[in-house]
Amino acid sequence: MQLQWRVGSMDTWEADCLIFFVVEKEAEFLPGFGKWLRDEGRWLAGCSALSDFQGKPQQTAVFYAPQDRKIPRVICAGLGPREKLDAERLRGGAAAALRQCRELKLARPALPATALDGLPLERSRSLEEALIGGMGGLYRFTALKTRDVDAESFPESLLLFSEVEPDDAFHAAASYAESLVSGISLARDLVVAPGNQVTPTFMAEIAQGLAESYGFRLRLINLQEAEKMGMGAFAAVARGSREPACIIVLEHCPPGMDEDPPIVFVGKGITFDTGGISLKPSAKMEAMKQDMAGAAAVLGAFEVLGRTRFQKRVLGIMPCTENMPDGKAYKPGDVIQSMSGLTVEVISTDAEGRMILCDAITFALQYKPAILLDLATLTGACIVALGNEAAGIMGNRDELVEELCTLGAEVGERLWPLPLWDSYFDYIKSDIADFKNVGERSAGTIVGGIFLKQFVTDETPWAHIDIAGTAWTEKDIASSPKGATGFGVRLLTEVLKRRPKLGWG
Ligand code: BES
Numbered sequence: 001m002q003l004q005w006r007v008g009s010m011d012t013w014e015a016d017c018l019i020f021f022v023v024e025k026e027a028e029f030l031p032g033f034g035k036w037l038r039d040e041g042r043w044l045a046g047c048s049a050l051s052d053f054q055g056k057p058q059q060t061a062v063f064y065a066p067q068d069r070k071i072p073r074v075i076c077a078g079l080g081p082r083e084k085l086d087a088e089r090l091r092g093g094a095a096a097a098l099r100q101c102r103e104l105k106l107a108r109p110a111l112p113a114t115a116l117d118g119l120p121l122e123r124s125r126s127l128e129e130a131l132i133g134g135m136g137g138l139y140r141f142t143a144l145k146t147r148d149v150d151a152e153s154f155p156e157s158l159l160l161f162s163e164v165e166p167d168d169a170f171h172a173a174a175s176y177a178e179s180l181v182s183g184i185s186l187a188r189d190l191v192v193a194p195g196n197q198v199t200p201t202f203m204a205e206i207a208q209g210l211a212e213s214y215g216f217r218l219r220l221i222n223l224q225e226a227e228k229m230g231m232g233a234f235a236a237v238a239r240g241s242r243e244p245a246c247i248i249v250l251e252h253c254p255p256g257m258d259e260d261p262p263i264v265f266v267g268k269g270i271t272f273d274t275g276g277i278s279l280k281p282s283a284k285m286e287a288m289k290q291d292m293a294g295a296a297a298v299l300g301a302f303e304v305l306g307r308t309r310f311q312k313r314v315l316g317i318m319p320c321t322e323n324m325p326d327g328k329a330y331k332p333g334d335v336i337q338s339m340s341g342l343t344v345e346v347i348s349t350d351a352e353g354r355m356i357l358c359d360a361i362t363f364a365l366q367y368k369p370a371i372l373l374d375l376a377t378l379t380g381a382c383i384v385a386l387g388n389e390a391a392g393i394m395g396n397r398d399e400l401v402e403e404l405c406t407l408g409a410e411v412g413e414r415l416w417p418l419p420l421w422d423s424y425f426d427y428i429k430s431d432i433a434d435f436k437n438v439g440e441r442s443a444g445t446i447v448g449g450i451f452l453k454q455f456v457t458d459e460t461p462w463a464h465i466d467i468a469g470t471a472w473t474e475k476d477i478a479s480s481p482k483g484a485t486g487f488g489v490r491l492l493t494e495v496l497k498r499r500p501k502l503g504w505g
């Protein structure tokens with residue numbers, strides 16, 4: 001769906017419908033809707049169906065105009081009560097409105113800019129959130145369906161009506177929303193597509209496409225090279241698969257910034273996790289195609305970066321491999337030497353995420369990162385702790401973790417902190433190696449974090465984000481239909497966008 005600005009007075013507006021928002025239990029309509037009702041929509045103003053509309057969150061209603069109007073219908077979307085009104089509610093309302101447009105097969109619905117007046121967010125921010133929610137909510141993955149799909153896709157475009165020339169902030173908000181949604185859609189596509197298609201080679205091809213489109217530097221490290229570089233932990237996992245593994249290194253380096261300490265994103269890219277020799281039970285194993293959601297979020301963030309061209313040096317490091325049982329697979333009891341030199345006793349081959357990430361982290365440190373963030377579907381225990389509502393976050397700087405939590409809450413990708421006290425290291429003490437790759441059952445998510453912490457130097461501000469519970473949703477949520485959510489794309493992008501305002505080193 002495309003966005004198109006249309007500048008002109010209300011009486012010139014022509015579209016398949018107008019979208020307005022309604023706050024629950026409020027006597028007055030929002031100012032933009034009120035003005036339209038007075039000046040153009042008298043047919044609707046007196047309609048009792050409108051006063052019956054309650055405006056509950058994501059509730060919608062369609063009102064039909066008398067014949068031969070330039071605006072044949074109005075869609076109202078509920079935002080819930082004012083005291084709970086926030087960006088999340090607005091994204092949900094916009095998503096519900098546009099899904100309603102799709103249901104009605106409307107090609108060109110319109111959102112008047114004034115529909116966003118009177119909300120507790122700044123106008124351009126409201127537009128940004130409404131568009132992110134609205135466009136994100138329309139996402140679906142139909143590439144593998146050969147029948148029972150609509151050939152046409154509705155809406156074709158969303159008209160943005162404004163009575164005055166929209167200012168720069170409005171234009172910027174709309175184009176940022178478009179870029180962001182394309183990054184989120186890329187991440188969702190990669191996570192939802194199956195493991196026989198999204199192999200490490202496929203991930204590398206996507207990275208190559210991004211590098212060609214946007215001028216990123218790209219380095220692909222294959223298994224042989226990784227072994228030569230001493231990445232024993234990554235190689236241990238990769239050796240068990242017939243699919244060629246790789247480590248993708250994407251770099252965005254604006255001219256003159258070669259010496260700048262980069263912001264580094266590391267994403268877990270297990271394109272299918274069988275558990276390896278510590279084989280997972282077969283029930284629901286198909287869900288493990290999502291185990292590359294961390295890497296997908298990094299690729300999605302690079303898609304946004306390529307379109308928005310932030311003036312920052314940014315690196316994306318994505319270790320990609322399958323985790324398979326095989327004659328050459330690593331085994332419980334094996335001791336593996338990582339690139340850092342530290343040795344790991346393998347207790348479970350199903351804790352493969354931390355194995356590939358620890359070498360990716362050691363590799364990342366060579367770039368002397370200003371900040372190092374890793375994203376991974378690392379532990380089922382994170383789902384036990386937080387469900388699908390928030391990702392777990394751990395790190396070596398409380399301020400960094402706090403700021404990321406605040407940022408996540410603002411943009412609808414909630415994070416919740418877990419402690420990384422040194423005493424947790426006792427859980428992975430080993431008799432034979434420096435430490436084990438798993439402990440007993442308790443504190444599973446923290447143990448994943450404490451494992452990774454062994455590889456991070458104190459001078460590097462680092463956070464680990466466990467997205468096992470947030471990468472996928474079994475039900476439609478505000479602006480993310482059932483399936484892959486693209487969680488992390490917005491968070492990483494906002495880190496790039498806002499970092500100068502934040503004080504992390
Ligand atoms: N990829 C899984 C974690 C996961 C579970 C992601 C559910 C998304 C949804 C990870 O590699 C894994 O298997 N972790 C083990 C760790 C255990 C062996 C310490 C787990 O969660 O059971």
Ligand code: ZN
Pocket residue numbers: 273275323349350351352353
């Ligand atoms: Zn696993």
Ligand code: ZN
Pocket residue numbers: 270273291350352353377378
């Ligand atoms: Zn895994």
